[in-house]
Amino acid sequence: MTPSATAGPDLAILLLGVGVLLLIATMIGQVLRETLAPDGSNPVIENLNARIAAWWAMVFLMSVAFIAGRVGVVVLFAMLSFSALREFLSLTTKSVADHWSLAAAFFLILPVQFGLVAMDWYGFYSIFVPVYVFLLLPVVSALRGKPDRFLDRVAETQWALMICIYCISHVPALLSLQIPGFEGRDVLLIAFLIFVVQFSDVMQYVWGKLLGRHPIAPALSPSKTWEGFVGGTASAVLAGTGLWWLTPFTPMQAAGMSLVITLMGFFGGLVMSAIKRDKGIKDWGHLIAGHGGFIDRLDSVIFAAPIFFHLTRYFWSTT
Amino acid sequence: MTFAERVKAIALATLARWAGGAISLFARFVTAPRAIWSGSLPAAGPRVYFANHTSNADFVLIWTVLPPALRRRTRPVAALDYWLTSPLRAFAGRDVFRAVLIDRRPEARTTDPVEQMVTALDEGSALILFPEGKRNTSDDPLLPFKSGLYHLARQRPDIDLVPVWMSNLNHVMPKGEIVPVPLICTVTFGPAIRIAPDEPKDAFLARAATALLDLKEPRS
Numbered sequence: 001m002t003p004s005a006t007a008g009p010d011l012a013i014l015l016l017g018v019g020v021l022l023l024i025a026t027m028i029g030q031v032l033r034e035t036l037a038p039d040g041s042n043p044v045i046e047n048l049n050a051r052i053a054a055w056w057a058m059v060f061l062m063s064v065a066f067i068a069g070r071v072g073v074v075v076l077f078a079m080l081s082f083s084a085l086r087e088f089l090s091l092t093t094k095s096v097a098d099h100w101s102l103a104a105a106f107f108l109i110l111p112v113q114f115g116l117v118a119m120d121w122y123g124f125y126s127i128f129v130p131v132y133v134f135l136l137l138p139v140v141s142a143l144r145g146k147p148d149r150f151l152d153r154v155a156e157t158q159w160a161l162m163i164c165i166y167c168i169s170h171v172p173a174l175l176s177l178q179i180p181g182f183e184g185r186d187v188l189l190i191a192f193l194i195f196v197v198q199f200s201d202v203m204q205y206v207w208g209k210l211l212g213r214h215p216i217a218p219a220l221s222p223s224k225t226w227e228g229f230v231g232g233t234a235s236a237v238l239a240g241t242g243l244w245w246l247t248p249f250t251p252m253q254a255a256g257m258s259l260v261i262t263l264m265g266f267f268g269g270l271v272m273s274a275i276k277r278d279k280g281i282k283d284w285g286h287l288i289a290g291h292g293g294f295i296d297r298l299d300s301v302i303f304a305a306p307i308f309f310h311l312t313r314y315f316w317s318t319t
Numbered sequence: 320m321t322f323a324e325r326v327k328a329i330a331l332a333t334l335a336r337w338a339g340g341a342i343s344l345f346a347r348f349v350t351a352p353r354a355i356w357s358g359s360l361p362a363a364g365p366r367v368y369f370a371n372h373t374s375n376a377d378f379v380l381i382w383t384v385l386p387p388a389l390r391r392r393t394r395p396v397a398a399l400d401y402w403l404t405s406p407l408r409a410f411a412g413r414d415v416f417r418a419v420l421i422d423r424r425p426e427a428r429t430t431d432p433v434e435q436m437v438t439a440l441d442e443g444s445a446l447i448l449f450p451e452g453k454r455n456t457s458d459d460p461l462l463p464f465k466s467g468l469y470h471l472a473r474q475r476p477d478i479d480l481v482p483v484w485m486s487n488l489n490h491v492m493p494k495g496e497i498v499p500v501p502l503i504c505t506v507t508f509g510p511a512i513r514i515a516p517d518e519p520k521d522a523f524l525a526r527a528a529t530a531l532l533d534l535k536e537p538r539s
Binding site for chain 1: 489
């Protein structure tokens with residue numbers, strides 16, 4: 001039985017809801033453009049419309065993965081992990097001596113981690129990167145000699161693996177949880193996580209654009225304001241609470257979970273902004289029109305996923 | 320030309336076009352290259368793209384980010400003593416990329432390399448040239464330029480010389496490695512320069528090197 005077998009009707013309702021939201025957003029974007037700058041001269045409106053168009057594509061991809069079931073979800077997130085890793089490692093300190101370590105990150109570690117997730121081997125995929133890879137990968141670089149900036153190179157590569165492979169793999173890992181009374185519905189946990197985190201990002205952007213005055217960390221990101229943060233978090237917690245029926249949680253529990261993943265998502269955005277500032281770039285990449293790179297869109301999911309996974313596993317799952 | 324020869328020529332040309340498309344697609348998959356036109360525009364006609372050289376895949380990347388219509392008329396200048404060493408390389412160099420193959424060994428060559436480049440420009444092609452002459456594996460961003468760019472500019476002073484800086488490709492495929500690491504590369508096209516009348520060789524080459532280095536991002 002595919003994970004979506006009994007989750008189908010609820011998933012369809014959620015996707016329909018997201019479709020309606022996007023339709024409203026698309027109409028608002030078009031009306032703004034027609035009334036304020038029909039010649040496409042307002043960069044904020046153009047960026048907004050580019051973001052909405054990219055959202056349609058992202059929701060479509062997610063839907064296809066959900067319909068394809070477990071394999072679809074694992075493959076989608078493995079591909080996102082690959083794209084994120086490519087963006088991250090393009091910026092890190094490296095030398096020619098790291099060539100085999102870097103190649104191993106893409107062509108060995110990433111497929112192994114997602115393979116372990118696909119085969120449900122929790123005992124191994126939860127320690128593979130932090131234990132085996134962390135200890136063995138620096139050996140590969142060390143064997144090539146070249147000690148200059150060795151710690152920088154190794155530490156930055158390991159952060160890339162943690163962020164882009166290990167954390168992202170915890171999204172498909174949600175499919176392996178065994179929650180009594182929730183059999184065959186695990187895919188809804190992913191839908192819940194992604195929806196709440198991304199809705200929070202979008203609402204922080206919306207509230208920030210409407211009311212934002214006081215930046216939280218001006219040195220890191222001028223667009224993160226207290227008004228956006230409070231408004232976005234409150235909106236996402238409300239939305240998450242309203243979606244309790246998708247999850248094994250009661251409405252109160254759903255509110256608590258939404259708060260945790262929204263906060264983690266915010267922290268993720270903050271930390272990744274700090275890294276971008278450190279490396280002197282504005283966006284992680286250029287492949288998602290209006291949003292920047294894959295990490296720009298995934299930073300909040302990256303930080304929220306492992307915590308959401310472990311809380312749900314500890315309190316609800318029997319495995 | 321007999322019928323069989325004509326069929327063979329068409330088949331070879333088609334195969335070369337498919338191979339070119341496949342190599343381009345692979346380059347896109349591996350490096351997700353980003354072209355930044357900062358100071359010059361993709362325009363047809365004879366011109367010289369001169370770029371930093373860190374990897375054998377360098378010209379493939381420039382070739383990949385050019386609009387397809389320009390790609391067909393843009394030819395890399397490459398070393399004959401490298402590209403004609405095996406039948407596969409010869410197919411790639413001669414048929415797929417239509418490289419202007421020059422001999423780096425002065426004692427062995429029968430034609431003057433600058434003459435070959437001028438002929439290609441006069442036929443309406445654009446050229447991709449690596450003035451460093453060999454792959455840069457040092458820690459310096461750029462090796463001293465060879466004089467080829469100067470002699471070419473002296474012979475065709477009204478041709479645009481477009482500096483092209485490529486980042487990260489040295490990490491994708493360092494010299495001697497066979498497995499590429501998929502990192503994002505940027506290809507920055509800067510404002511074109513031309514040689515001034517009476518400009519001495521060293522001054523011109525220094526100016527060209529500076530125009531190229533100016534495109535390098537602040538981070539290394």
